[in-house]
Amino acid sequence: MLALTAAERLARAAHDMRLGLPVGVQAGGGLWLVAAVETLGAGRWQALRGLGTPLLALTAWRAETLHIAPYDGDLVRVELPASAGLSWLKAVADPSIDLATPLKGPFRAVRGGEASPHRAAIALCKKAHLLPAALVVAVEALPEGLHLLDVADITAAARPRLREVSAARVPLEVSKLGRVHVFRPDDGSEEHYAIEIGQADRRQPVLTRLHSACFTGDLIGSLKCDCGPQLRAALRQIGDTGAGVLLYMNQEGRGIGLANKMRAYSLQDEGFDTVEANHRLGFEDDERNFELGAQMLKALGFSAVRLLTNNPAKLAKMQSSGVAVAERVPLIVGENPLNKGYLAVKAQKSGHLL
Secondary structure: OOOOHHHHHHHHHHHHHOOOEEEEEEEOOEEEEEOOOOOOOOHHHHHHHHHOOOOEEEEEHHHHHHHHOOOOOOEEEEEOOOOHHHHHHHHOOHHHHOOOOOOOOOOOOOOOOOOHHHHHHHHHHHHOOOHHHHHHHHOOOOOOOOOOOEEHOOOOOHOOOOOEEEEEOOOOOOOOEEEEEEEOOOOOOOOOOEEOOOOOOOOOOOOEEEOOHHHHHHHHHOOOOOHHHHHHHHHHHHHHHOOOOEEEEEEEHHOOOHHHHHHHHHHHHHHOHHHHHHHHOOOOOOOOOHHHHHHHHHHOOOEEEEOOOHHHHHHHHHOOOOOOEEEEEEEOOOOOOEEEEEEHHHHHHHHOOO
């Protein structure tokens, strides 16, 4: 049983793309090489171009910004102009430099034919926290040393499973009865943490905060969001209650990663709001997987929560993942003059109850 599982093949492929390596993708009896534009180097770009006629795969959100008709629904396949070089590819992929490179079109989108390898390439970019833009070229054979996966691997590994790998007592400012549990996913992605305070009755709904990592807000006191104040307020409230759980999910920037979050911040400096910035980058409003939080709660023996949140999407995901929500506990803290617009967009476009 030494063969790789679908989750392991997917994890290896995403890692290779972060390194700038192309990956082989099988679909419908055909074979393609896919490479993330963000990490693609000049040598491999020339090598890929020598193998055939590459197409550029972009999400429908990025296509909307570039005024390209998304014939494939959720993505577009764009023909490369004869004059296109690596700098052109990177300019099309990265909207944070749109102002510096305004002249990129006109674009010609492909209709018909197999789009599943292009869809797989976008999914791999997102898993690797890279810009969702990929070069895709049909080939006859896989070059030696490159990793191969099937498009079915992405569907099969879409729901990573967590297992607890360690836990220890950690006295906290809010309670000396703190315990940190570390959970590791089977797809090789980031670990997630459950901070348990006190000895909560597993038969009763537990006071819980599902908190996504925010380096800027949690660690360095950014005033662009309310994440840091929410984290500290949730810990204080759980500590004051005497028992509860804070789930710390390593899903930075609503799941797009810190580098892309900084790209989104650059776009916000140009006047776009949070949702618009994500869309221009090619991402959905929110790329997080809240079901992982439900897995952690179940592993700890909890089946019902009193959820500290303003986000209805978290309530819905807990319920659909088999964790009952007995009560929503509001967590409205952290507003300041620099994040009022950000909070307004949360309410107006993401449905947060503020």
